[in-house]
Amino acid sequence: MSDASVSMNESTTATDMAGGMASPGDYIALLKPRVMSLVVFTALVGLVRAPDHVHPVIAFTAILCIAVGAGAAGALNMWWDADIDAIMSRTRRRPIPSGRVTPREALAFGLTLSGFSVVVLGLLVNVLSAALLAFTIFFYVVIYTMWLKRSTPQNIVIGGAAGAFPPMVAWAAASGSVSLESLLLVAIIFFWTPPHFWALALYRADDYARAGVPMLPVTAGANETRRQILLYTLFLVPLAFSPVLLGYAGIAYGVVSAVTGLGMVWLAISVYRTRTGEAAVKAARRLFGFSILYLFLLFATLLVEAFIPGI
Amino acid sequence: MAKDDKPPPPGRVDGVVLTPEQKRRRRARSIAIASVLGFLVLLFYVVTIVKLGPSVLNRPL
Numbered sequence: 483m484s485d486a487s488v489s490m491n492e493s494t495t496a497t498d499m500a501g502g503m504a505s506p507g508d509y510i511a512l513l514k515p516r517v518m519s520l521v522v523f524t525a526l527v528g529l530v531r532a533p534d535h536v537h538p539v540i541a542f543t544a545i546l547c548i549a550v551g552a553g554a555a556g557a558l559n560m561w562w563d564a565d566i567d568a569i570m571s572r573t574r575r576r577p578i579p580s581g582r583v584t585p586r587e588a589l590a591f592g593l594t595l596s597g598f599s600v601v602v603l604g605l606l607v608n609v610l611s612a613a614l615l616a617f618t619i620f621f622y623v624v625i626y627t628m629w630l631k632r633s634t635p636q637n638i639v640i641g642g643a644a645g646a647f648p649p650m651v652a653w654a655a656a657s658g659s660v661s662l663e664s665l666l667l668v669a670i671i672f673f674w675t676p677p678h679f680w681a682l683a684l685y686r687a688d689d690y691a692r693a694g695v696p697m698l699p700v701t702a703g704a705n706e707t708r709r710q711i712l713l714y715t716l717f718l719v720p721l722a723f724s725p726v727l728l729g730y731a732g733i734a735y736g737v738v739s740a741v742t743g744l745g746m747v748w749l750a751i752s753v754y755r756t757r758t759g760e761a762a763v764k765a766a767r768r769l770f771g772f773s774i775l776y777l778f779l780l781f782a783t784l785l786v787e788a789f790i791p792g793i
Numbered sequence: 794m795a796k797d798d799k800p801p802p803p804g805r806v807d808g809v810v811l812t813p814e815q816k817r818r819r820r821a822r823s824i825a826i827a828s829v830l831g832f833l834v835l836l837f838y839v840v841t842i843v844k845l846g847p848s849v850l851n852r853p854l
């Protein structure tokens with residue numbers, strides 16, 4: 483009999499064993515609930531903006547599957563990134579680096595939920611949306627997390643596509659197709675992601691540098707990041723206004739898009755011009771916070787316009 | 794009887810011994826899994842009714 487099997491037969495407390503320590507809350511934390519809430523919200527907008535009527539139960543199922551699929555991708559991201567999460571102050575309290583969930587448990591959890599969300603969406607809603615959800619999970623986990631995140635400062639630019647897909651998946655769930663309007667929703671989130679994340683990276687650059695993640699402020703410096711933030715914002719704001727010009731959105735969206743877009747440009751200019759000291763950190767924090775409000779207001783207005791046409 | 798099959802001496806417990814906190818967490822996980830499974834059964838049932846409508850009763854006997 484080997485020493486290992488002898489030790490397994492002796493009395494052992496569970497604290498000596500890896501795994502089995504997590505509460506349901508730890509597993510919910512693996513799903514990145516805050517990211518998931520944004521995914522649910524943008525997917526909901528995609529669903530109600532789609533031209534076809536969809537039964538509320540099917541709509542609920544579609545949103546649930548998209549949310550679970552996004553959460554599963556988040557769990558797989560935490561499994562892969564556990565080493566750098568343990569280094570960064572923003573992420574070191576996550577379930578894996580803090581030891582509450584083992585990497586194997588997170589991997590099994592993420593893979594199971596990925597499979598379930600795609601299969602259930604395919605069986606209960608339609609195959610196109612299930613295929614798009616599978617591609618979104620693949621893009622986020624393999625293309626972004628495993629490949630781009632640690633290899634290029636363009637990581638969040640390209641990887642941002644994964645976060646932008648949910649309204650298109652929901653649109654496909656409702657209509658069985660993908661249209662220009664749904665691609666426009668994707669494009670708005672896609673071009674919103676760089677100024678949003680780089681504003682955060684500006685005041686978390688030390689964290690990213692310590693973890694070896696080549697975010698733009700780490701590789702190209704803060705000033706180049708400020709320039710890129712401004713350029714992306716100057717492209718994003720007219721893009722976010724374009725649904726009005728294309729006849730996809732009404733006056734309310736036009737007003738909200740124009741006013742909040744000016745706010746984004748103002749704050750991006752402020753970040754570009756304020757380069758030193760506490761004021762620079764404050765400017766980046768303000769842009770980061772406002773960018774969340776900006777995207778929320780754009781999509782909330784689209785949601786309201788879907789229920790109250792003509793405003 | 795194999796050597797491994799001997800009963801443990803009095804007062805000694807073989808295997809993993811969970812702390813009360815770990816038992817509480819295991820119970821919470823089990824309840825969560827059961828709830829999710831129950832919810833899935835309900836979801837599939839309701840979606841079947843919604844998709845098939847009255848046709849759900851139309852089957853060869």
